Amino acid sequence: MVYFIFITFFCLVGGLAVVACNPSPYFGAAGLVLSSVAACTVVVEFGGSFVSLILFLIYLGGMLVVFAYSVALASDPFPEGIWDMSVGAYFTGYLVFLVGFLAVFGGDSFFYNFGVIGSEASGFNVVRGDFEGVSLLYGLGGAGLVICGWGLLLTLFVVLELTRGMSRGGLRVI
């Protein structure tokens, strides 16, 4: 289990290193997909299965599809991956930074002390903890639900106003 967590964390950090080292947006979107799948796995291993399902559905199913569509607006004729010189230099630099960070702060307990004492790791449950917690959003925490819905409704009008075009939009040719 500890080695599996190590592998998924490796995928998470590696995918975000690919995003961070400024490749073409195609490869950046692919790296973000890899790291979000790894993040779902990490959250499942720590016992938040419902939260992980929400992350998977909303993030991969909703937002990243729109991102992958929008990458077409930023198309390069010659896409540069991490094998190119500038991107590869950044990638190597980030990996060196990461290894140094782990060597300074990680200590000697890096491979065997992942701190897995989540609610999943402590036994068998009938009702998961995060199921109960999310159900608070429909009871005592109803104000949070209202605020979230209001934010999404506001975002709809913000997006409509920004992409209006012609001479009335929020962003226009001078």
Place this chain on the structure above:
Amino acid sequence: MTPTNLLMYSTFSLSIFGLSMHRSHLVSALLCIEGMMLALFITSATLLSTTQTTSLAATPIILLTFSACEAGTGLALLVATARTHGNDHLQNLNLLQC
């Protein structure tokens, strides 16, 4: 510091380095912001399951909602920039006249 904490912090710091250092496309800057949101999400989700504080479980959901708002607004800015400037290179946004 356990390695789990350490890797989450390094995930967040990698994303914020990538956002701040050298970006050529606006959409890859937005991808870095999404990476920061992902790091915050897994930090709060593992916090609630490690400490078994189940009433915290609404926090990642609310965070995900607001990040969806942020992603929608960012992509709308991307579309508007591609309309007015022709592409989304961040160098072009510094020009005084389009």
